[in-house]
Amino acid sequence: MSQPKEIFVKTDRCVGCLSCTMACAVEHSESKTLFGAIGETPVPKSRLYVEWAAPDKKVPLVCRHCEDAPCMYACISGAISRDADGVVVTDPDKCIGCWTCVMVCPYGVIGRHLETHKAYRCDRCPDRDIPACVSACPTGALVYETVADYSATARKRASSELSKAEGG
Amino acid sequence: MAYSDKILEKSIDPTVHQMLDRAEQLGIETAWDRYEKMLPECGFGELGVCCRNCNMGPCRISPFGDQGPQRAICGATADIIVARNLIRMIAGGAAAHSDHGRDLAHTLLLTAEGKGGGYEIKDEAKLKILADEYGIATEGRSKEEIALDLARAVYSEFGKQEGVVQFTRRAPEKRVAQWKKMGIDPRGIDREIVEIMHRTHIGVDNDPVNLILQGLKASIADGWGGSAIATEISDVLFGTPSPVRSEANLGVLKEDQVNIVAHGHEPVLSEMILAAANDPALIDRAKAAGASGINVVGMCCTGNEIIMRHGIPMAGNFLQQELAVITGAVDAMIVDVQCIMPALGDLCECFHTRFISTSPKAKFPGAVHMEFNEVRALEIAREIVGSAVDNYARRNPEKVFIPAEKTECMIGFSAEAIITALGGSLDPLLDVIKSGAVKGIAGVVGCNNPKIKHDHGHVALVRELIKNNVLVVTTGCNAIACAKAGLMMPEAADEAGDGLCGVCKSLGVPPVLHMGSCVDISRILTVCAAVANALGVDISDLPVAGAAPEWMSEKAVSIGAYVVSSGIFTVLGTVPPVLGSPVVTDVLTRAANDVVGATFAVETDPVKGAELMIAHIESKRQALGI
Numbered sequence: 001m002s003q004p005k006e007i008f009v010k011t012d013r014c015v016g017c018l019s020c021t022m023a024c025a026v027e028h029s030e031s032k033t034l035f036g037a038i039g040e041t042p043v044p045k046s047r048l049y050v051e052w053a054a055p056d057k058k059v060p061l062v063c064r065h066c067e068d069a070p071c072m073y074a075c076i077s078g079a080i081s082r083d084a085d086g087v088v089v090t091d092p093d094k095c096i097g098c099w100t101c102v103m104v105c106p107y108g109v110i111g112r113h114l115e116t117h118k119a120y121r122c123d124r125c126p127d128r129d130i131p132a133c134v135s136a137c138p139t140g141a142l143v144y145e146t147v148a149d150y151s152a153t154a155r156k157r158a159s160s161e162l163s164k165a166e167g168g
Numbered sequence: 169m170a171y172s173d174k175i176l177e178k179s180i181d182p183t184v185h186q187m188l189d190r191a192e193q194l195g196i197e198t199a200w201d202r203y204e205k206m207l208p209e210c211g212f213g214e215l216g217v218c219c220r221n222c223n224m225g226p227c228r229i230s231p232f233g234d235q236g237p238q239r240a241i242c243g244a245t246a247d248i249i250v251a252r253n254l255i256r257m258i259a260g261g262a263a264a265h266s267d268h269g270r271d272l273a274h275t276l277l278l279t280a281e282g283k284g285g286g287y288e289i290k291d292e293a294k295l296k297i298l299a300d301e302y303g304i305a306t307e308g309r310s311k312e313e314i315a316l317d318l319a320r321a322v323y324s325e326f327g328k329q330e331g332v333v334q335f336t337r338r339a340p341e342k343r344v345a346q347w348k349k350m351g352i353d354p355r356g357i358d359r360e361i362v363e364i365m366h367r368t369h370i371g372v373d374n375d376p377v378n379l380i381l382q383g384l385k386a387s388i389a390d391g392w393g394g395s396a397i398a399t400e401i402s403d404v405l406f407g408t409p410s411p412v413r414s415e416a417n418l419g420v421l422k423e424d425q426v427n428i429v430a431h432g433h434e435p436v437l438s439e440m441i442l443a444a445a446n447d448p449a450l451i452d453r454a455k456a457a458g459a460s461g462i463n464v465v466g467m468c469c470t471g472n473e474i475i476m477r478h479g480i481p482m483a484g485n486f487l488q489q490e491l492a493v494i495t496g497a498v499d500a501m502i503v504d505v506q507c508i509m510p511a512l513g514d515l516c517e518c519f520h521t522r523f524i525s526t527s528p529k530a531k532f533p534g535a536v537h538m539e540f541n542e543v544r545a546l547e548i549a550r551e552i553v554g555s556a557v558d559n560y561a562r563r564n565p566e567k568v569f570i571p572a573e574k575t576e577c578m579i580g581f582s583a584e585a586i587i588t589a590l591g592g593s594l595d596p597l598l599d600v601i602k603s604g605a606v607k608g609i610a611g612v613v614g615c616n617n618p619k620i621k622h623d624h625g626h627v628a629l630v631r632e633l634i635k636n637n638v639l640v641v642t643t644g645c646n647a648i649a650c651a652k653a654g655l656m657m658p659e660a661a662d663e664a665g666d667g668l669c670g671v672c673k674s675l676g677v678p679p680v681l682h683m684g685s686c687v688d689i690s691r692i693l694t695v696c697a698a699v700a701n702a703l704g705v706d707i708s709d710l711p712v713a714g715a716a717p718e719w720m721s722e723k724a725v726s727i728g729a730y731v732v733s734s735g736i737f738t739v740l741g742t743v744p745p746v747l748g749s750p751v752v753t754d755v756l757t758r759a760a761n762d763v764v765g766a767t768f769a770v771e772t773d774p775v776k777g778a779e780l781m782i783a784h785i786e787s788k789r790q791a792l793g794i
Contacts, residue, residue: 019210034214037232043232
């Protein structure tokens with residue numbers, strides 16, 4: 001079985017431009033264009049957040065689609081499930097807006113849509129190969145890879161650092 | 169040869185296809201590659217809702233309702249931020265055009281004082297007409313005496329604090345009255361630009377409409393002031409253009425000659441480069457180096473300036489500047505100011521091309537700086553051309569690839585030349601407009617922009633207009649696109665509708681008239697004013713329209729603003745960074761009609777853009793009862 005891809009965040013690369021949130025909202029609009037999206041009702045929502053951590057870190061946060069997803073177990077109406085690709089999805093028809101998922105999410109990445117009265121979150125852009133936020137990131141702070149590839153890159157970097165430290 | 173779709177979709181110009189293929193083979197990047205790497209472009213910037221005017225921010229307003237901030241730290245809304253950003257663009261554009269005009273005024277002053285290093289007053293008749301406009305005595309005075317007074321008068325337009333900018337009074341009385349009523353009659357050129365910078369400082373003008381009015385005021389000071397001065401004084405010093413035949417596109421570069429590309433804007437430099445390139449000693453030096461001569465060609469608006477006065481061929485428009493270097497046949501790329509890509513530095517290092525900057529205002533990485541000044545003009549120009557000639561020996565023939573394509577064109581329709589072509593008066597033009605043979609006049613101008621298939625925006629729009637019997641007058645990069653597409657030959661009348669075709673054939677002129685460089689849009693305004701005055705109406709009553717199908721520069725924003733302020737409906741082919749503000753968008757596309765009698769429209773499809781212009785022209789014809 002092939003490894004699924006995840007959205008990884010390199011916080012040291014984020015400059016806080018919010019291009020990811022803009023692209024996310026546009027991808028989740030009817031028109032899928034910026035100039036169209038800004039006039040739509042309901043207002044398209046970004047499912048991604050960029051937080052500021054003192055003194056100068058910008059940290060993009062997005063649903064981790066946890067393997068053992070607290071939201072999925074907490075949902076009292078059975079609206080949250082995992083699809084074949086491993087993506088945790090909220091079925092808006094079943095969502096009753098009790099916000100239990102919000103209470104249990106350790107990342108705080110589930111939103112409340114004031115017009116539809118439903119919870120919303122990252123759906124990994126089902127119509128795209130690469131999620132919109134990752135494509136939009138100008139600095140490479142967001143990467144879409146398998147755990148195996150991401151870890152391999154991290155190991156490569158670590159091994160080169162280690163060998164440098166040893167005078168190699 | 170077949171090119172990839174990726175290359176074909178970038179331009180309609182075959183030389184661009186060839187050169188992009190060549191660039192790909194050589195592993196060289198161009199503006200199109202850099203554009204792709206830039207995608208997606210920042211949405212906040214596209215909407216105009218990012219503010220960097222103070223250091224509490226940068227601030228940006230979320231366009232998506234409750235998600236993200238709706239006000240800047242100072243409290244500015246998207247409407248305020250967009251309006252401030254827009255008029256700062258106008259300030260940039262008006263400053264660029266007007267500083268160009270100032271350089272011409274300075275050159276005239278030096279020439280009149282006998283300090284100009286090689287300049288002379290070539291058009292004495294125009295000198296006297298302009299002197300009359302300023303109320304300067306001409307009877308029994310030498311041209312130098314008149315020129316001295318005129319130079320001082322136009323020079324003072326920039327820094328003056330009150331009164332009027334003289335050339336604005338060419339506009340019909342009704343137009344000037346409307347400007348006064350709305351408080352947008354400029355008091356001085358620099359003053360209005362400075363006031364934009366003041367008003368957009370933190371905590372000054374925070375009314376979007378009031379901000380936009382100041383933008384219009386500064387733009388009028390550009391179009392009817394700084395740009396008009398650039399045009400008129402250039403004519404005095406270098407001659408008023410009249411129709412001349414030449415060629416356009418990269419095929420004008422010559423394999424066996426020293427190729428000098430003169431790129432940028434101000435004829436103060438390029439006229440002297442041309443004079444130096446005709447110096448027999450330098451030609452002999454070129455021959456001694458193995459070349460058969462010196463071939464000066466123009467690029468961008470410098471191209472427009474020298475083709476219309478001397479018939480010097482144009483190598484291409486804005487997006488072709490890098491491609492000219494990639495031919496490997498350019499011995500020197502000589503630049504002054506505006507629209508010169510800093511990418512040329514690294515690019516020229518891939519070839520033998522000497523990249524020579526000349527203006528103290530514009531230095532570039534990788535360029536050799538040979539500073540030009542008007543006092544030693546010809547002497548410096550000789551040094552520059554000499555350095556190009558000496559560089560010929562370093563050309564690597566294996567790296568040379570010059571596309572064959574070049575197109576013949578008829579250039580140089582100044583307002584004066586148009587009247588001459590009409591037999592001495594505007595009446596024949598008015599008659600054919602009244603009869604409906606010519607439905608109206610469209611001014612099509614502006615840049616290139618990789619957001620739009622190169623030249624497609626220009627050429628498709630212009631073709632649609634002439635097909636529908638709309639006479640096109642053009643400047644800048646649109647003019648070059650039309651020349652390359654063959655639309656500036658009398659034979660192109662066959663592409664026009666029956667009415668326009670007949671008129672062009674009887675006069676022996678093309679359906680698309682080249683009126684010059686981007687500052688020469690002032691010539692279009694002068695013609696519109698003359699037509700309106702002849703009919704006793706305002707410019708906003710005329711069956712005329714404007715378009716900037718591939719615009720990108722701040723100068724284009726200023727142009728759009730002064731064309732609309734002059735009462736001319738204008739279609740933009742790329743989306744301006746204003747859609748983040750409902751108020752600014754509404755002012756530009758609707759409410760401006762109550763202020764200046766014209767609006768903007770945005771249409772990225774050039775044929776649909778032409779349709780909007782034609783519909784507007786028809787509505788104006790109906791209102792006039794013709």
